[in-house]
Amino acid sequence: MIFFNKPYMTGKEFSYISEAESNGMLAGNGPFTMLCQKWLEKYKKSHTALLTNSCTAALEMAAIILNIQPGDEVILPSYTFVSTANAFVLRGGVPIFVDIRPDTLNIDENLIERAISPRTKAIVPMHYGGVACEMDAIMDIALKHDLMVVEDAAQGIMATYKNKPLGSIGHLGCLSFHETKNIISGQGGALLINDALLAPKALVVRENGTNRNQFAQGKVDKYTWHNIGSNYILGEMAAAFLWAQIEDAENITQQRLRSWEQYHEILAPIEEEGYIKRPYVPTNCQHNAHMYYILIPKGVDRKAILDELLANEIVALFHYIPLHSSPAGKQYGKTYGELINTNDLSSRLIRLPLWVGISKTQQKKVAKVLKRALVSQSS
Numbered sequence: 001m002i003f004f005n006k007p008y009m010t011g012k013e014f015s016y017i018s019e020a021e022s023n024g025m026l027a028g029n030g031p032f033t034m035l036c037q038k039w040l041e042k043y044k045k046s047h048t049a050l051l052t053n054s055c056t057a058a059l060e061m062a063a064i065i066l067n068i069q070p071g072d073e074v075i076l077p078s079y080t081f082v083s084t085a086n087a088f089v090l091r092g093g094v095p096i097f098v099d100i101r102p103d104t105l106n107i108d109e110n111l112i113e114r115a116i117s118p119r120t121k122a123i124v125p126m127h128y129g130g131v132a133c134e135m136d137a138i139m140d141i142a143l144k145h146d147l148m149v150v151e152d153a154a155q156g157i158m159a160t161y162k163n164k165p166l167g168s169i170g171h172l173g174c175l176s177f178h179e180t181k182n183i184i185s186g187q188g189g190a191l192l193i194n195d196a197l198l199a200p201k202a203l204v205v206r207e208n209g210t211n212r213n214q215f216a217q218g219k220v221d222k223y224t225w226h227n228i229g230s231n232y233i234l235g236e237m238a239a240a241f242l243w244a245q246i247e248d249a250e251n252i253t254q255q256r257l258r259s260w261e262q263y264h265e266i267l268a269p270i271e272e273e274g275y276i277k278r279p280y281v282p283t284n285c286q287h288n289a290h291m292y293y294i295l296i297p298k299g300v301d302r303k304a305i306l307d308e309l310l311a312n313e314i315v316a317l318f319h320y321i322p323l324h325s326s327p328a329g330k331q332y333g334k335t336y337g338e339l340i341n342t343n344d345l346s347s348r349l350i351r352l353p354l355w356v357g358i359s360k361t362q363q364k365k366v367a368k369v370l371k372r373a374l375v376s377q378s379s
């Protein structure tokens with residue numbers, strides 16, 4: 001079976017978990033948490049990095065930090081994971097769904113300004129597949145209209161936009177270390193605070209709304225409740241696991257990129273014959289090979305393609321159901337424009353197996369079965 005994903009282990013994870021247990025700090029904010037956070041601050045060039053128990057938690061923290069109130073509008077793509085919207089809906093915010101670009105499947109920066117209203121509070125670009133959104137344009141719009149930018153960089157670790165790490169460009173950035181991502185801790189995430197003025201509030205929100213962080217530093221003699229918040233802290237054993245991954249982050253990324261490029265080469269002839277469209281990466285973006293997807297032609301039965309792959313022991317998947325078409329999206333959000341690209345491309349996208357260690361032989365089999373299924377559909 002060629003699985004869609006296989007979590008990669010460096011070999012040091014359990015040794016570090018054992019060390020965390022020996023340190024006697026399991027609940028979080030221990031030595032491994034600090035190592036991970038310092039690495040993120042250095043690599044991402046962020047003012048503060050805080051490990052969280054998920055990227056969802058980081059997004060929820062962002063909504064609290066930005067003081068999202070009922071009726072405040074947040075502009076984001078419909079083609080994204082539910083957490084991108086849900087984090088703001090939980091605070092009473094209203095997602096404004098905007099269409100995506102046909103090339104990168106990222107939010108169309110040319111539509112953002114038109115979707116702004118007097119109630120707009122923030123823009124939340126999601127970097128699809130670790131390929132950056134057009135962040136210069138987005139930040140210019142935010143500056144012009146006095147808006148905050150929260151980067152959903154769940155898929156973006158080790159990827160850059162004009163040599164700037166994803167998650168480090170907006171006022172806040174959110175990362176994921178879920179087992180399906182490139183660098184993992186099982187479950188886990190991080191909030192990057194790039195605006196120094198937001199850091200004190202972030203520390204309070206992450207600690208159940210208390211000033212416990214100041215207490216831990218000896219700045220106050222007791223801690224108490226100051227703001228709304230929750231326990232968004234990642235456990236120390238998960239942080240120990242994550243540190244083993246971070247130490248090997250460059251190697252992991254390079255191995256994934258090699259496999260991504262192999263797919264790109266193997267599938268080129270199939271694209272030339274008109275059976276698929278391969279992914280596009282702008283020249284000013286360095287992606288991280290988070291995924292390899294293809295777009296099949298209109299009218300082709302995607303389920304039949306996926307079933308044929310599975311019948312040949314290949315697990316491939318489609319991706320998001322656009323949020324604007326979901327029951328909750330219709331209830332809590334609003335749509336700007338017709339979202340033509342979102343509706344079209346989401347129905348034609350297939351994600352192929354990709355993980356550290358997938359062989360070229362396996363990738364050739366994927367391509368062979370994929371083409372056979374597509375030819376069968378077109379005949």
